[in-house]
Amino acid sequence: xxITGDQSLMRESNRMALARVIQxxxxxxxxxxxxxxxxxxxxxxxxxxDLIDEGWLLESDIQATGSIGRRPTxxxxxxVRLAMIGAEVSVESKSISALTVSLTGxxxxxxxxxxxxxxxxxxxxxxxxxxxxxxEQARADGRxxxxxxxxxxxxxxxxxxxxxxxxNFPWRDVSLRSDLARELxxxxxxxxxxxxxxxxxxxxxxxxxxxxxxxxxxxxYLGLGVGVGAGIIVRDRLFLGADGFAGEVxxxxxxxxxxxxxxxxxxxxxxxxxxxxxxxxxxxxAGDVMPVETIxxxxxxxxxxxxxxxxxxxxxxxxxxxxxxxCFNPGRIVLGGPLCELGAPILDAAHSCLERYSExxxxxxPEIKLSRFGSRSVVVGAAALVKHNLLRPLDARFxxx
Amino acid sequence: xxITGDQSLMRESNRMALARVIQxxxxxxxxxxxxxxxxxxxxxxxxxxDLIDEGWLLESDIQATGSIGRRPTxxxxxxVRLAMIGAEVSVESKSISALTVSLTGxxxxxxxxxxxxxxxxxxxxxxxxxxxxxxEQARADGRxxxxxxxxxxxxxxxxxxxxxxxxNFPWRDVSLRSDLARELxxxxxxxxxxxxxxxxxxxxxxxxxxxxxxxxxxxxYLGLGVGVGAGIIVRDRLFLGADGFAGEVxxxxxxxxxxxxxxxxxxxxxxxxxxxxxxxxxxxxAGDVMPVETIxxxxxxxxxxxxxxxxxxxxxxxxxxxxxxxCFNPGRIVLGGPLCELGAPILDAAHSCLERYSExxxxxxPEIKLSRFGSRSVVVGAAALVKHNLLRPLDARFxxx
Numbered sequence: 001x002x003i004t005g006d007q008s009l010m011r012e013s014n015r016m017a018l019a020r021v022i023q024x025x026x027x028x029x030x031x032x033x034x035x036x037x038x039x040x041x042x043x044x045x046x047x048x049x050d051l052i053d054e055g056w057l058l059e060s061d062i063q064a065t066g067s068i069g070r071r072p073t074x075x076x077x078x079x080v081r082l083a084m085i086g087a088e089v090s091v092e093s094k095s096i097s098a099l100t101v102s103l104t105g106x107x108x109x110x111x112x113x114x115x116x117x118x119x120x121x122x123x124x125x126x127x128x129x130x131x132x133x134x135x136e137q138a139r140a141d142g143r144x145x146x147x148x149x150x151x152x153x154x155x156x157x158x159x160x161x162x163x164x165x166x167x168n169f170p171w172r173d174v175s176l177r178s179d180l181a182r183e184l185x186x187x188x189x190x191x192x193x194x195x196x197x198x199x200x201x202x203x204x205x206x207x208x209x210x211x212x213x214x215x216x217x218x219x220x221y222l223g224l225g226v227g228v229g230a231g232i233i234v235r236d237r238l239f240l241g242a243d244g245f246a247g248e249v250x251x252x253x254x255x256x257x258x259x260x261x262x263x264x265x266x267x268x269x270x271x272x273x274x275x276x277x278x279x280x281x282x283x284x285x286a287g288d289v290m291p292v293e294t295i296x297x298x299x300x301x302x303x304x305x306x307x308x309x310x311x312x313x314x315x316x317x318x319x320x321x322x323x324x325x326x327c328f329n330p331g332r333i334v335l336g337g338p339l340c341e342l343g344a345p346i347l348d349a350a351h352s353c354l355e356r357y358s359e360x361x362x363x364x365x366p367e368i369k370l371s372r373f374g375s376r377s378v379v380v381g382a383a384a385l386v387k388h389n390l391l392r393p394l395d396a397r398f399x400x401x
Numbered sequence: 402x403x404i405t406g407d408q409s410l411m412r413e414s415n416r417m418a419l420a421r422v423i424q425x426x427x428x429x430x431x432x433x434x435x436x437x438x439x440x441x442x443x444x445x446x447x448x449x450x451d452l453i454d455e456g457w458l459l460e461s462d463i464q465a466t467g468s469i470g471r472r473p474t475x476x477x478x479x480x481v482r483l484a485m486i487g488a489e490v491s492v493e494s495k496s497i498s499a500l501t502v503s504l505t506g507x508x509x510x511x512x513x514x515x516x517x518x519x520x521x522x523x524x525x526x527x528x529x530x531x532x533x534x535x536x537e538q539a540r541a542d543g544r545x546x547x548x549x550x551x552x553x554x555x556x557x558x559x560x561x562x563x564x565x566x567x568x569n570f571p572w573r574d575v576s577l578r579s580d581l582a583r584e585l586x587x588x589x590x591x592x593x594x595x596x597x598x599x600x601x602x603x604x605x606x607x608x609x610x611x612x613x614x615x616x617x618x619x620x621x622y623l624g625l626g627v628g629v630g631a632g633i634i635v636r637d638r639l640f641l642g643a644d645g646f647a648g649e650v651x652x653x654x655x656x657x658x659x660x661x662x663x664x665x666x667x668x669x670x671x672x673x674x675x676x677x678x679x680x681x682x683x684x685x686x687a688g689d690v691m692p693v694e695t696i697x698x699x700x701x702x703x704x705x706x707x708x709x710x711x712x713x714x715x716x717x718x719x720x721x722x723x724x725x726x727x728c729f730n731p732g733r734i735v736l737g738g739p740l741c742e743l744g745a746p747i748l749d750a751a752h753s754c755l756e757r758y759s760e761x762x763x764x765x766x767p768e769i770k771l772s773r774f775g776s777r778s779v780v781v782g783a784a785a786l787v788k789h790n791l792l793r794p795l796d797a798r799f800x801x802x
Contacts, residue, residue, distance in 0.1 A: 009439070038410075217643065218642060218647070234636070234640065239635065239636075240730070241730025242619060242731060243730055244730070245727075246619070246728065246729055246730040247728070247730075248727045248730070249727055249728055250727075251727050252724040252727045253720050253723055253724055253758075254654070254657075255656060255657065263761070263762040264762040264763065316657075319654050322653070323654055324728070326646075326652050327647065327728045328647055328728070329641070329642025329643050329645070329646040329647040329649070330643060331643035357654075360665035360667070361652075361666050362665065
């Protein structure tokens with residue numbers, strides 16, 4: 001529900017709407033912004049000056065035009081003065097990492113370290129120190145930080161900042177936001193907004209918040225690793241569902257009475273496509289999860305079992321993509337996660353499967369791309385979440401309704 | 402993008418936002434509305450008076466309270482003065498039908514007739530006459546009509562009002578909105594806004610627009626008949642996807658290399674759950690589609706083949722619901738369409754399947770209900786579409802971006 005009566009909220013909403021238009025259409029002048037938004041020129045001038053003063057926008061004459069006379073000054077998002085910090089707790093690489101990212105999506109600097117233990121208190125303490133080092137660096141560089149986002153591979157209650165369940169650690173009901181805030185305060189970092197979200201939801205934001213116009217909507221990011229899951233953007237917002245579990249598509253059923261999944265059900269997509277499924281096929285029996293690096297080496301040596309296993313996963317990946325297409329009719333599907341590093345054997349098999357579905361029914365193929373930030377998708381997306389929320393101030397007010 | 406600068410649009414947006422709050426929370430007073438929305442009391446008073454004058458709201462003292470003193474006047478949606486017309490072209494019953502529906506979802510009157518032909522021109526001509534008879538009746542009753550919605554079983558480009566494809570008629574690229582508007586004008590009905598949409602999308606709106614607070618969001622309506630498909634509400638809006646095809650879940654794959662579907666692919670949900678699939682199982686071979694009425698009679702006589710066929714469909718229905726849950730994490734799933742009339746044999750089988758998935762993974766069962774308007778879901782939803790669009794005036798402005 002959009003109510004436009006509250007004056008300060010209305011002003012903030014308009015201000016951020018202008019920033020979003022400049023993000024979509026960089027280089028617009030104030031006059032063009034007024035035309036684009038329906039706001040008066042004087043309101044636009046006022047708000048743009050605000051945005052320039054605060055570091056969101058910059059004026060630039062770099063882009064020359066051939067026309068004669070004084071060209072109105074083009075406006076751009078400022079990629080220097082403001083920044084966000086993104087952090088990630090990763091199961092796949094058993095590590096934590098953090099990055100400082102500019103408003104325009106440039107990675108300014110980063111740090112990571114292995115996790116000797118996945119005990120929540122230990123992870124949170126290490127995470128706080130990693131983030132604090134980036135905060136210090138940003139301040140030394142004269143950058144103003146807008147906030148911190150953290151991604152975890154699990155079900156997150158984002159309003160409470162609680163990790164409900166991260167089965168591969170395993171974590172259950174970890175108050176990540178409040179515990180991390182306390183640790184950060186202990187080492188002198190406070191007054192920075194903290195957001196916690198599921199890793200693949202964040203990866204979807206990395207594609208969306210730093211992408212170019214026209215932005216695909218809906219956008220589905222499909223993450224492929226030990227876990228298989230999706231992050232989804234619908235009508236310019238992260239789509240989370242009633243309890244925050246939307247996009248848990250690794251647990252949609254691809255075969256009645258199929259293999260038993262880590263979730264306890266049978267025939268889930270993850271049991272055909274995930275890293276564990278590929279490992280089981282290569283080993284010939286269920287057991288350890290083979291590192292992606294090892295699978296890739298086997299493929300390079302044309303190992304028959306590995307090729308068969310990866311192509312089989314790719315074929316089922318095609319089925320899962322087909323099913324996502326029928327549900328969401330996305331403008332774009334982005335593939336990410338460590339399994340993408342297996343390259344052609346998995347991706348070509350998925351493509352062939354989709355091609356056949358497309359031929360059978362006479363519909364065009366969905367648009368599929370590989371993620372722009374690769375192995376950094378989640379951590380860049382964690383930074384993007386800070387921007388995503390700030391640019392939509394009305395959501396914060398109405399999200400609890 | 403919500404820009405709040407345009408004064409008349411802003412006023413209309415606030416006015417309709419007030420009507421939506423009263424729909425959600427009937428009986429609020431002006432003071433409570435102001436508190437609820439953050440608008441000033443004087444603005445609320447002004448807009449509420451407008452809404453009363455135009456027939457959207459009414460003041461009522463019917464609901465007495467025990468408190469002493471003058472109680473502020475409670476406001477309600479007016480169920481008398483304004484109405485919408487919904488119409489439907491149905492494959493299942495080979496008929497057209499239309500209803501006049503009040504703002505509060507009461508069916509005021511209706512008409513229907515069989516279709517001797519499914520030729521577009523013929524259907525549209527008959528539809529125009531059916532609608533015109535309801536328009537005349539509404540005018541005689543002193544009701545002001547807000548517009549007309551039409552539902553068709555197929556893929557609809559709603560902005561253009563074109564039926565892209567309705568495979569069971571079969572229609573392809575039928576300019577339903579403009580052709581119907583022309584026919585209506587010929588018989589004296591003009592100046593009424595016309596909307597065209599897919600049938601199951603409309604059925605979802607019938608649940609949502611006339612439902613009580615708290616409204617489930619996301620809401621998934623799953624329609625079961627010859628075709629299987631979903632209508633989906635996300636963040637208070639009908640969710641259509643990039644091309645309007647979101648929710649075509651009858652064509653998600655439930656089994657690799659399964660039976661051939663009407664769409665040309667193999668193993669689609671429709672080939673396990675649809676009316677054709679049940680008929681094939683009963684007959685023992687592919688062929689005609691058995692009417693739901695006939696299947697119901699067979700079930701009543703405990704026909705073994707019919708029971709097995711319907712329970713099998715119910716089991717796969719459980720799988721499809723599970724998959725919808727993992728994709729959308731809906732607050733509620735509503736089941737509708739003719740196959741629901743088969744009752745326990747199909748619904749209990751679906752429930753058992755879901756119960757097992759729920760036990761296997763320790764997650765709660767999704768909330769599942771039967772449709773409120775039964776066989777009238779689509780046509781009531783067509784009327785609801787008119788209300789849905791009017792209550793969201795900002796969408797009309799920004800939907801093309």
